[in-house]
């Protein structure tokens with residue numbers, strides 16, 4: 497569970513360009529929820545995600561994860577709970593390395609030091625099994641360099657790599673913004689599948705209203721640093737796609 501109380505983030509305080517990027521957010525997200533956040537440019541979506549991940553420290557307010565107060569913890573100290581995927585599919589993986597080696601790197605990055613992670617048969621079998629979850633036929637190309645894959649395939653693998661460890665929370669900031677529509681579609685489906693498969697708590701920021709309509713168990717709209725709409729699963733079932741478009745009209 498993520499519990500956000502009275503959260504504020506002000507940039508450039510006291511200057512002419514002062515901005516209250518997050519301006520009093522109270523939000524409780526239960527484990528297993530898939531929250532989609534929409535909102536116009538500059539409404540504070542990325543700042544909110546940065547505060548949750550720990551890449552930013554709030555001006556005031558608190559954030560707790562599973563009843564631990566993480567407000568003052570650095571991002572690396574939160575990495576046991578949190579995985580994060582950014583817009584650019586190229587930023588998540590190393591081009592020259594094979595799919596398998598990228599998985600090996602990902603495993604090394606998050607596991608305790610001194611733990612030996614060689615490419616054993618068990619590790620390979622495990623990766624193969626997980627990659628096959630993507631349904632992209634990549635499980636037979638584990639030796640292929642990442643750079644030879646499409647943006648969509650890379651982003652899908654980045655997503656998968658980010659959740660294979662013990663992380664519980666997946667933060668996605670417009671993960672499909674740099675992809676063509678077809679790849680974007682595949683990646684969002686995979687995010688949805690992984691959320692269910694690994695029982696993740698997922699927060700997805702998107703500009704794609706269709707995705708916001710079709711995916712997620714809860715829909716939040718931000719405006720000027722605040723939550724201006726919060727639609728739960730039950731209400732979302734009755735929501736029409738047109739209603740969503742109207743908010744932005």
Ligand SMILES: Nc1ncnc2c1ncn2[C@@H]1O[C@H](COP(=O)(O)OP(=O)(O)O)[C@@H](O)[C@H]1O
Pocket residue numbers: 507508515516517535536537538539540541542543544
């Ligand atoms: N590091 C920063 N320094 C100063 N202003 C910032 C910084 N990051 C974001 N902002 C400002 O905070 C507001 C919210 O930005 P952001 O969270 O990126 O919005 P969104 O992701 O919804 O587009 C914007 O006005 C933006 O210009």
Ligand SMILES: [Mg+2]
Pocket residue numbers: 541542543
């Ligand atoms: Mg943003």
